[in-house]
Amino acid sequence: xxxxxxxxxxxxxxxxxxxxxxxxxxxxxxxxxxxxxxxxxxxxxxxxxxxxxxxxxxxxxxxxxxxxxxxxxxxxxxxxxxxxxxxxxxxxxxxxxxxxxxxxxxxxxxxxxxxxxxxxxxxxxxxxxxxxxxxxxxxxxxxxxxxxxxxxxxxxxxxxxxxxxxxxxxxxxxxxxxxxxxxxxxxxxxxxxxxxxxxxxxxxxxxxxxxxxxxxxxxxxxxxxxxxxxxxxxxxxxxxxxxxxxxxxxxxxxxxxxxxxxxxxxxxxxxxxxxxxxxxxxxxxxxxxxxxxxxxxxxxxxxxxxxxxxxxxxxxxxxxxxxxxxxxxxxxxxxxxxxxxxxxxxxxxxxxxxxxxxxxxxxxxxxxxxxxxxxxxxxxxxxxx
Amino acid sequence: xxxxxxxxxxxxxxxxxxxxxxxxxxxxxxxxxxxxxxxxxxxxxxxxxxxxxxxxxxxxxxxxxxxxxxxxxxxxxxxxxxxxxxxxxxxxxxxxxxxxxxxxxxxxxxxxxxxxxxxxxxxxxxxxxxxxxxxxxxxxxxxxxxxxxxxxxxxxxxxxxxxxxxxxxxxxxxxxxxxxxxxxxxxxxxxxxxxxxxxxxxxxxxxxxxxxxxxxxxxxxxxxxxxxxx
Numbered sequence: 152x153x154x155x156x157x158x159x160x161x162x163x164x165x166x167x168x169x170x171x172x173x174x175x176x177x178x179x180x181x182x183x184x185x186x187x188x189x190x191x192x193x194x195x196x197x198x199x200x201x202x203x204x205x206x207x208x209x210x211x212x213x214x215x216x217x218x219x220x221x222x223x224x225x226x227x228x229x230x231x232x233x234x235x236x237x238x239x240x241x242x243x244x245x246x247x248x249x250x251x252x253x254x255x256x257x258x259x260x261x262x263x264x265x266x267x268x269x270x271x272x273x274x275x276x277x278x279x280x281x282x283x284x285x286x287x288x289x290x291x292x293x294x295x296x297x298x299x300x301x302x303x304x305x306x307x308x309x310x311x312x313x314x315x316x317x318x319x320x321x322x323x324x325x326x327x328x329x330x331x332x333x334x335x336x337x338x339x340x341x342x343x344x345x346x347x348x349x350x351x352x353x354x355x356x357x358x359x360x361x362x363x364x365x366x367x368x369x370x371x372x373x374x375x376x377x378x379x380x381x382x383x384x385x386x387x388x389x390x391x392x393x394x395x396x397x398x399x400x401x402x403x404x405x406x407x408x409x410x411x412x413x414x415x416x417x418x419x420x421x422x423x424x425x426x427x428x429x430x431x432x433x434x435x436x437x438x439x440x441x442x443x444x445x446x447x448x449x450x451x452x453x454x455x456x457x458x459x460x461x462x463x464x465x466x467x468x469x470x471x472x473x474x475x476x477x478x479x480x481x482x483x484x485x486x487x488x489x490x491x492x493x494x495x496x497x498x499x500x501x502x503x504x505x506x507x508x509x510x511x512x513x514x515x516x517x518x519x520x521x522x523x524x525x526x527x528x529x530x531x532x533x534x535x536x
Numbered sequence: 537x538x539x540x541x542x543x544x545x546x547x548x549x550x551x552x553x554x555x556x557x558x559x560x561x562x563x564x565x566x567x568x569x570x571x572x573x574x575x576x577x578x579x580x581x582x583x584x585x586x587x588x589x590x591x592x593x594x595x596x597x598x599x600x601x602x603x604x605x606x607x608x609x610x611x612x613x614x615x616x617x618x619x620x621x622x623x624x625x626x627x628x629x630x631x632x633x634x635x636x637x638x639x640x641x642x643x644x645x646x647x648x649x650x651x652x653x654x655x656x657x658x659x660x661x662x663x664x665x666x667x668x669x670x671x672x673x674x675x676x677x678x679x680x681x682x683x684x685x686x687x688x689x690x691x692x693x694x695x696x697x698x699x700x701x702x703x704x705x706x707x708x709x710x711x712x713x714x715x716x717x718x719x720x721x722x723x724x725x726x727x728x729x730x731x732x733x734x735x736x737x738x739x740x741x742x743x744x745x746x747x748x749x750x751x752x753x754x755x756x757x758x759x760x761x762x763x764x765x766x
Contacts, residue, residue, distance in 0.1 A: 154649065157638075157646070157649075160637055160638070161637060164637045438633065439635055439636075442629075442633045442635070443646070443650070444618070444621075445592070445594060445621065445627050446621065446622065446627070446646070446647045446650055446694075447618045447619065447620075447621040447622025447623075447647070447650045447651060447698070448618060448650045449618045449650070450618075452650055528594075529594045530589055530594040530595050
């Protein structure tokens, strides 16, 4: 029996109640979209970042990322390990020298000839990559370009700090933008790539490096090579692509757990509001359900009517929540991009999960009220009210 | 004479009020022929509404049986009850009991939905029935926009929608003025003349006098069962 028109009628006739319930669900789904959007962004960010690094072994100083201690000579040592196709160092400095360097743009020193190995399939949307011989030239990531309104030919001021005895000397130089990268949803969006040699000089770091990439030869097991590099070169720590992925997944899992559980909690509260509404609606319509049974309605007819109603409210709430969340994320990303960052990603997966969850929530919340309505004895129901 | 439409055999119903048994109905037996228009009268507590609810499968008897169209409806499985209600019985209630959010047309339509009648047929029959009830101009109005008489005529149209073997009317004129009451009784009488079997429970002797047979009940049993000579 197709009773969708009856379901629709009941939902639309009780506008205030439906509106409030749908709003409750929509809020929950909005929370799922926003929190989930954040999770999606971070997992995409990590995934894409890992994809770009999946063919390399990541080498950091044994004392940690910020401990310093990698020098040029180590690159040669790594390169000499059998199975290493190539190795090169990078210098990684925060763009804003006053910041902690955890967020925002980074200045990355890369040897021009190693750019393609590092950037892989990332496209240049404007201009070109660095070429050997370039000096105060830079290639910028999409978020950097957006934040500072940079186009090819524009100048970008980069500062470095030097501590000399009791004073700090800040040097500022203008770098000409020669290229801009596409949006990748990875750390590359935050990069200002400058020539490595110049970077060392500019930051007065002599032969220091932040980390080293080692590219294994074809057919060489990266795990095994990673261990051999760690054993063969002193004072370093290596991370194979698998280890990087594992670490990243663990971090993401914790983050997803926090964001998703907060969002699910919000959505469950929305679900309880549907249950409350439906219980009220069923008790108000006791006589109506009794009458339907007296007319020969089957238990499944009543179940379908009541659960259909709550499912419809769930779907409505879901659609509104998804739309609201997507609009919020769109404007939020737009706003954040002007500050050089992006925090959310709306994916079809997120939208589908949100809609399925909203429908599920609506339907499940309707089970108890529907059961109550369906089990009503017509005689008692007709006497009621 | 053929098989009676309704056969009630030694029907009894005992309720428990706490630990005290209340005999609402004791050994009631009677038969109703097709096309009969009969009334069940009696004071409050005489058992007439209990009898109606047992015939209408709204309640289960303590003992005895009810046969509608030769089918013993009192022993059917719980799952079969809705089908019997749809196919054999049409209800008309004192409080009209229309669904407030639906129009007159939709109120008639909904009974046929439960019987899985195709949409086009439902609409055609609902329009036909409401037109027959003199509601051609009112069928798109909601119950709140209809008078008591119009609501009860809608309820009668709904009761007729699935071609039931018998129409059970519980105080159908209990909430209308005398003019409307006469109109409803005339309508029910016309329907019985068209071949519909109608059983009316009423307090109103004026209504009972218009029917072809009056069953008087007292203390859960039949006091008298007489044909009305018009």
